[in-house]
Amino acid sequence: MLQAVGQHVARHGISVLLTSPGAADLSWQSLLDCRIVRSIEERSEREMRATGRRRDIADRPTYTDLASHPVDPPADPGTPHRLELVREGSLEEVACEGCEAGRRTCARCTGNGRLTCDRFVPCDGCGGGIDACWECDGTGRPRRRGRRTDPRPVDGPQRARCSRCHRADAACPKCLGKGRMDCSVCRATGFVECSACRGAGRVRHTECAGTGLFTTWTGAVISHTPDARKVEEPAPLYIRPATDGAGDWRRTILTSATDKLPDDLEPAHRAMIDRHLAVSKNEVGRRVTIRHLPLARVTAHADPDRVYFAFPSSTGIKVLERPSKQRVVRFSAIASTTIAVAVLLLLLVVVVLN
Ligand SMILES: [Zn+2]
Ligand SMILES: [Zn+2]
Ligand SMILES: [Zn+2]
Numbered sequence: 094m095l096q097a098v099g100q101h102v103a104r105h106g107i108s109v110l111l112t113s114p115g116a117a118d119l120s121w122q123s124l125l126d127c128r129i130v131r132s133i134e135e136r137s138e139r140e141m142r143a144t145g146r147r148r149d150i151a152d153r154p155t156y157t158d159l160a161s162h163p164v165d166p167p168a169d170p171g172t173p174h175r176l177e178l179v180r181e182g183s184l185e186e187v188a189c190e191g192c193e194a195g196r197r198t199c200a201r202c203t204g205n206g207r208l209t210c211d212r213f214v215p216c217d218g219c220g221g222g223i224d225a226c227w228e229c230d231g232t233g234r235p236r237r238r239g240r241r242t243d244p245r246p247v248d249g250p251q252r253a254r255c256s257r258c259h260r261a262d263a264a265c266p267k268c269l270g271k272g273r274m275d276c277s278v279c280r281a282t283g284f285v286e287c288s289a290c291r292g293a294g295r296v297r298h299t300e301c302a303g304t305g306l307f308t309t310w311t312g313a314v315i316s317h318t319p320d321a322r323k324v325e326e327p328a329p330l331y332i333r334p335a336t337d338g339a340g341d342w343r344r345t346i347l348t349s350a351t352d353k354l355p356d357d358l359e360p361a362h363r364a365m366i367d368r369h370l371a372v373s374k375n376e377v378g379r380r381v382t383i384r385h386l387p388l389a390r391v392t393a394h395a396d397p398d399r400v401y402f403a404f405p406s407s408t409g410i411k412v413l414e415r416p417s418k419q420r421v422v423r424f425s426a427i428a429s430t431t432i433a434v435a436v437l438l439l440l441l442v443v444v445v446l447n
């Protein structure tokens with residue numbers, strides 16, 4: 094790495110052998126990107142009931158003792174998985190108690206299939222009252238004290254012959270003195286079909302979905318749920334694109350708690366990861382993906398204006414340079430001095446002009 098940095102320093106016209114003692118300072122600032130995903134298992138059991146005959150439930154795998162039931166560890170700890178089981182011998186089909194073969198008596202018509210309806214409705218021409226006929230008031234028997242006073246306006250509608258008392262020019266022309274008309278809904282039969290059961294008298298039992306039976310069983314669920322966390326040491330922002338893109342990251346994957354961390358990991362990073370590696374409660378699988386990139390920060394005494402960062406890439410050691418803090422401070426000092434001089438000159442000009 095020092096050699097590679099030496100070549101960069103030489104480009105600035107500074108000739109120095111960085112590998113000789115005291116010529117350069119090198120400190121490691123390696124990068125780490127570690128992702129840990131565990132699969133956590135949970136087992137639960139409860140009584141179940143479903144409507145109808147359930148082949149899909151009968152086809153489920155069975156168990157006898159849930160706690161000791163063997164289950165394969167997850168192939169991929171990052172993917173959630175759910176296994177549904179039926180306790181051996183617990184599957185039963187029981188008849189529904191609220192119906193017969195999925196159907197029950199219609200509550201609306203109490204099983205008759207039809208509902209009563211008035212056969213007649215009041216006449217909407219005379220209102221169904223005494224105006225039905227001015228001779229007999231719609232009764233068929235002419236009133237003893239003669240005809241009622243004609244209440245109709247001069248140009249009112251014509252009256253008809255009464256079908257009850259047979260007097261001419263006396264009855265409502267719509268009902269001909271009857272005061273009522275046939276009901277159009279039941280066509281004067283007195284009954285209509287029950288709309289709840291469409292005349293059948295029986296309806297589908299909703300509780301058992303019309304199947305007339307329930308499937309009952311003791312069911313268990315064994316679930317594998319991923320639990321992910323991240324441990325990282327990212328690069329400073331000003332060199333991150335280069336290290337993320339060109340960096341030749343070293344990659345290690347651990348799949349069990351006994352797998353060893355890579356030997357070339359920095360001690361600080363090893364400690365950071367170690368804190369997260371203890372076996373969790375109900376852990377049944379894990380995948381620890383460790384990516385790390387050795388990154389050296391190099392300063393050369395003969396080149397105080399620059400700081401160099403070196404890291405391995407697919408095409409050899411890559412070197413990036415940044416202005417040193419010292420240089421940045423110097424530059425800003427020069428800049429402020431320049432501004433101060435400019436302000437003074439301006440003041441001088443103003444004074445002279447006045
Ligand atoms: Zn039922
Ligand atoms: Zn009428
Ligand atoms: Zn009449």
Ligand SMILES: [Zn+2]
Pocket residue numbers: 210211212213276277278279280281282283284
């Ligand atoms: Zn009716």
Ligand SMILES: [Zn+2]
Pocket residue numbers: 199200201202203204205206207287288289290291292293294295
């Ligand atoms: Zn009905």
